[in-house]
Amino acid sequence: MPDTLYIIGNGFDLHHGMQTSYESFKLYLQRKHGFVFDTVEKFLSIDEKWSDFEEALGNLDVDLLEDDALNCLSSYGDDDWSDSGHHDYEYELTKNVGALSSELYECFCEWINTVNIPNNPTLLSLKSHARFLTFNYTQTLMGLYNIPKSNVLHIHGSIDEPANEIVLGHGWAPEDRTQLTTYIDENTDTRIASGYQIVDEYFSHTYKSTSSVLRKNERFFASLSGLRDIYILGHSMSSVDFEYFRIIAIQVNFDTNWYISFYKLEDKVRLSQVAMKLGISESNVHFIKMEDIK
Numbered sequence: 001m002p003d004t005l006y007i008i009g010n011g012f013d014l015h016h017g018m019q020t021s022y023e024s025f026k027l028y029l030q031r032k033h034g035f036v037f038d039t040v041e042k043f044l045s046i047d048e049k050w051s052d053f054e055e056a057l058g059n060l061d062v063d064l065l066e067d068d069a070l071n072c073l074s075s076y077g078d079d080d081w082s083d084s085g086h087h088d089y090e091y092e093l094t095k096n097v098g099a100l101s102s103e104l105y106e107c108f109c110e111w112i113n114t115v116n117i118p119n120n121p122t123l124l125s126l127k128s129h130a131r132f133l134t135f136n137y138t139q140t141l142m143g144l145y146n147i148p149k150s151n152v153l154h155i156h157g158s159i160d161e162p163a164n165e166i167v168l169g170h171g172w173a174p175e176d177r178t179q180l181t182t183y184i185d186e187n188t189d190t191r192i193a194s195g196y197q198i199v200d201e202y203f204s205h206t207y208k209s210t211s212s213v214l215r216k217n218e219r220f221f222a223s224l225s226g227l228r229d230i231y232i233l234g235h236s237m238s239s240v241d242f243e244y245f246r247i248i249a250i251q252v253n254f255d256t257n258w259y260i261s262f263y264k265l266e267d268k269v270r271l272s273q274v275a276m277k278l279g280i281s282e283s284n285v286h287f288i289k290m291e292d293i294k
Contacts, residue, residue, distance in 0.1 A: 002151075003228040004127050007248075008134035008141065011234025011263060015290050016140060017118040022050040028111045036107055039099040042068075054240050057206045058170030060100065062180075062199055069093045073191060089191045090198060097202045109166055113159050117143045124233075124293040133220075133244075135235060137166055153220055155213060155244065169208030171240040177203060210243040224251040231259045233290055236267075237274045249278040261290045 013020040026049070029037040040046065043065050046056035072088035117140060132141055132152045137159050141147040157166035180196035214221065230252065237245055237260075258280055262268050268287050275285045 009235025
């Protein structure tokens with residue numbers, strides 16, 4: 001059994017010259033799917049470069065979304081009221097929520113399939129017999145490094161395997177937020193009640209269920225106890241994926257070496273904090289630059 005595990009994040013693809021940043025997705029969306037782009041910009045709390053894209057899916061501005069749809073909520077007593085407008089409020093919410101969930105997901109899958117692997121980039125010195133856990137959807141490991149597919153787990157799916165559905169979303173579990181439908185009582189307008197359900201369903205549909213992914217791949221994670229070295233290459237170890245690292249840290253030996261790549265010096269502080277939170281001994285954490293893996 002290989003004693004080395006490489007954990008691959010998006011920074012790995014970027015290092016090889018691939019246009020896989022969320023900022024690249026933003027520009028693609030702006031160019032190809034203007035309505036979806038405008039809806040994201042309007043209703044999601046997201047930075048200019050979209051670097052926190054997945055986390056932002058959980059930061060929907062619900063108040064703004066509902067206020068915007070209220071323009072379509074006519075009073076039953078209005079002079080110009082007609083039955084044809086009964087569902088206008090729900091339609092407006094559904095239109096915007098659809099753009100932020102199913103349509104956005106389809107656009108993402110469309111975009112990631114347009115990303116090309118560059119010719120002849122400078123390669124790192126990777127152990128081809130090792131195991132690889134990649135959070136990327138691309139075929140970089142197989143295409144550039146000829147890593148056997150059997151050695152690679154695409155934990156969030158792959159563009160090469162239609163049956164292995166791409167996993168994308170925020171990490172805010174539905175049970176961890178107050179459901180809007182709990183505010184419904186006998187005095188709630190039925191259209192408002194339907195709107196509450198539409199918004200609640202948005203958070204469920206855009207949730208990346210780490211626990212489901214872990215259950216699906218529990219044999220892989222249970223087999224990590226013999227690892228001597230773990231290399232984290234181009235992964236920010238962000239909160240949305242923290243649970244994967246927690247499970248790995250539990251499974252491996254206390255003396256396993258963790259080699260964590262960083263891009264900027266300030267990244268080391270945050271990554272050190274994550275390693276400490278995982279219970280990894282400071283003496284077993286080694287920070288590296290990806291270009292130094294030769």
